[in-house]
Amino acid sequence: MRPVYVLGVGAHPWGKWPETSQTALALHAMDQAFKTSDLGWRNLQGLVAASSRFEGGMGWGLHANEVVQAASEHGLACVNVGGACAAGAVAFHTAHMMIASGQYDTVAALGAEKMPKGFIARPPGAPDDPSDGDYLRWTTMGATNPAYWAMEAQRRLHDFGGSPDAYAAAAALMRANGARNRYARFQKEVTPDEVQASAMVSDPLHLFEICAVSDGAAAVILGTEEQARRAGGPMIKIASSAVATGQFGDPAARIPAVASTPREGVPHTSEVVGAAWRAWDLAGIGPEDIDLIELADNTAWHVLAWPEMLGFHPPGESDRRLAEGAFAIDGALPVNPSGGFLSFGEATTAQALMQICELNWQLKGEAGPRQVPDPKVAMSAVLGLGANGASVVLQR
Amino acid sequence: MTDTAKPVVPEVLDLSGDAAALTGSRCTACGAVYYPRAAGCRNPECGSGALEPEPIVGYGVLHSFTVQRYQPPSLFGMDPWSPYAIALVDMPQGVRVMGIVAGRHMQDLQIGMRLSLASQVIAQDGEQPVATHMFVPADDRS
Structure with a gap:
C-alpha cells in the first residue's frame, strides 16, 4: 500500500434546507472541497458516495452516479456504499484503499443527506418480516x-x-x-x-x-503524496x-x-x-x-x-x-x-x-x-x- | 384477559399456554439463545447450524429501562397511546430481551428487580383484542 493524503475537504452547513435538493447539497460540498485543493471535477478518477442509511439500499440514498451526471461525465469510477450512519467513513475507507492500491490517484468520498422530520422511522418499503x-x-x-x-x-x-x-x-x-x-x-x-x-x-x-436530524453534506478529496507535496502547506496523511x-x-x-x-x-x-x-x-x-x-x-x-x-x-x-x-x-x-x-x-x-x-x-x-x-x-x-x-x- | 387476544406479531409471541412465551431458538451445539428465531447460530466459535425452538418464558432481572414519553412512528398500534416504560430484561434462558413494562409499574422500576414475562392488550382489531409481550414485577399476580 502506498501512503494517501487529504487534498481538500468541503461541506454544506448543516440545518433544515427544504429548498435545496440532496444533489445540490452534494455539489456544494464538492465545490468547497475543490476550492481548497485547486482541483476540479475533471481531475477526479473516482467518486465514492455514502449512499445508504440502511442495509439493502432502502431509504434516503445518495448515488455517486447521479452527482456525476449533474457535474461531469468524464468516465470516472463511481462506487456507492452502504453502512448506515457509518457510511461516510466506509466511503472514505473505500476511497483510501482505491488510491493506496495504486490503481487511482485522485478519489473523493462524498456524503449528502436530507432527513425526514422527527424520530427516524423504518425505511419506506421495508417488508413486514417477523424475523427482522x-x-x-x-x-x-x-x-x-x-x-x-x-x-x-x-x-x-x-x-x-x-x-x-x-x-x-x-x-x-x-x-x-x-x-x-x-x-x-x-x-x-x-x-x-x-x-x-x-x-x-x-x-x-x-x-x-x-x-436532532438535519440536512447536510460533506466531501473529502484524497490523493497521492506527490499531489499533496505539490499543493504546499501542511500535509495531512x-x-x-x-x-x-x-x-x-x-x-x-x-x-x-x-x-x-x-x-x-x-x-x-x-x-x-x-x-x-x-x-x-x-x-x-x-x-x-x-x-x-x-x-x-x-x-x-x-x-x-x-x-x-x-x-x-x-x-x-x-x-x-x-x-x-x-x-x-x-x-x-x-x-x-x-x-x-x-x-x-x-x-x-x-x-x-x-x-x-x-x-x-x-x-x-x-x-x-x-x-x-x-x-x-x-x-x-x-x-x-x-x-x-x-x-x-x-x-x- | 388475554385468552382471546391475538399477538400483534403471531410468529414471535405464543399465548396458547399458561404463560406468555416469546418464540426464540437455541443452538443445539453451543446453547446460544436467539430472539426472534435466528436463521443460524451466529457464534463464531460454534459453527453449528442446528437450532431448535426455545420458548423464552418466566422471570428475569431488569438490566435497564427508560420511559418513552413521545409517541413513536405509526407502526406501533397502541390505542389509546400514553407514555410507557421499555426495559431490557435478562431472561433465565440466557438472552436479554427488550419489552414494554406494564403501565402501572412505570414509576416503580429499579435495576436488578425481578420481572415476569407476560402479555397485555394494546389495541383492538375489530372485536378481537391485540396483545404484545410485556413485563410485570415478579410479585405482581394481577
Whole structure:
C-alpha cells in the first residue's frame, strides 16, 4: 500500500434546507472541497458516495452516479456504499484503499443527506418480516432510537453511581463547541440548566441531550503524496482507516435488535471499538497519541461512554474528567471540537465525512475559534445501524 | 384477559399456554439463545447450524429501562397511546430481551428487580383484542 493524503475537504452547513435538493447539497460540498485543493471535477478518477442509511439500499440514498451526471461525465469510477450512519467513513475507507492500491490517484468520498422530520422511522418499503428486529421493535413495543440510548444512559448511572448532571454538562460542552462552528446547525450555547429544562424524551435523556436530524453534506478529496507535496502547506496523511462490524456477545443495546446474548469479555459497541483499535494498530499508535477525537455523540451518553469504551481511561472516569475540563478544546483529550452530532443534528451518511473534515481543519490549524492547540494526530469513531463501525486516523 | 387476544406479531409471541412465551431458538451445539428465531447460530466459535425452538418464558432481572414519553412512528398500534416504560430484561434462558413494562409499574422500576414475562392488550382489531409481550414485577399476580 502506498501512503494517501487529504487534498481538500468541503461541506454544506448543516440545518433544515427544504429548498435545496440532496444533489445540490452534494455539489456544494464538492465545490468547497475543490476550492481548497485547486482541483476540479475533471481531475477526479473516482467518486465514492455514502449512499445508504440502511442495509439493502432502502431509504434516503445518495448515488455517486447521479452527482456525476449533474457535474461531469468524464468516465470516472463511481462506487456507492452502504453502512448506515457509518457510511461516510466506509466511503472514505473505500476511497483510501482505491488510491493506496495504486490503481487511482485522485478519489473523493462524498456524503449528502436530507432527513425526514422527527424520530427516524423504518425505511419506506421495508417488508413486514417477523424475523427482522426493526419490524419487531416498532410493532411489539414502539421503541425509538432514543429509547435504546436512554437505556444505556440509565444503566451507566446505575453502574457508576453518577449523576444525570454529567449528561447535561456533556451536552452543554458540545453546544459550546458548536457555537464556534459555522457548519453546525445549532449556533447557540446552552447551559446545563437549560439542557435539563428541555423536554424529557426518554428518561434520563432530555431533548438537548439527543441529536436532532438535519440536512447536510460533506466531501473529502484524497490523493497521492506527490499531489499533496505539490499543493504546499501542511500535509495531512491518512495514518489509517478501518471498518468493522459487531462481535457475538456484544452487551450493547444495539438498534434495532430486540434481544441480545451478552458474553463476558466482549467489548461494548464492538463494531466501533473493533474499528478504532484496528485503526490504532494499523497506524502503530495508541490512545496516548491522540490529540483530539471526533466521536458519534448521538446522545450525551456517548460523550461520556465512548472514551471509556475505546480505552482512553477506565470505565466510570469520564464524568470526573469532563468536570475537570479534559474533554474541552484546550483539555487533555478534546472530544468533538466541531460540536458533534448534538450541535449538528445527524445528517446520517454525511456525518462521518463531516467528522473527517473537522480532523483535517484541526490538523491544518484552520479551525478558528475552536482550534485545538497544535494537534498532530486526530481520530474519528462512528457507529452505523446494522453494527457498522468505522474509524479514521489523520496525521500532520 | 388475554385468552382471546391475538399477538400483534403471531410468529414471535405464543399465548396458547399458561404463560406468555416469546418464540426464540437455541443452538443445539453451543446453547446460544436467539430472539426472534435466528436463521443460524451466529457464534463464531460454534459453527453449528442446528437450532431448535426455545420458548423464552418466566422471570428475569431488569438490566435497564427508560420511559418513552413521545409517541413513536405509526407502526406501533397502541390505542389509546400514553407514555410507557421499555426495559431490557435478562431472561433465565440466557438472552436479554427488550419489552414494554406494564403501565402501572412505570414509576416503580429499579435495576436488578425481578420481572415476569407476560402479555397485555394494546389495541383492538375489530372485536378481537391485540396483545404484545410485556413485563410485570415478579410479585405482581394481577
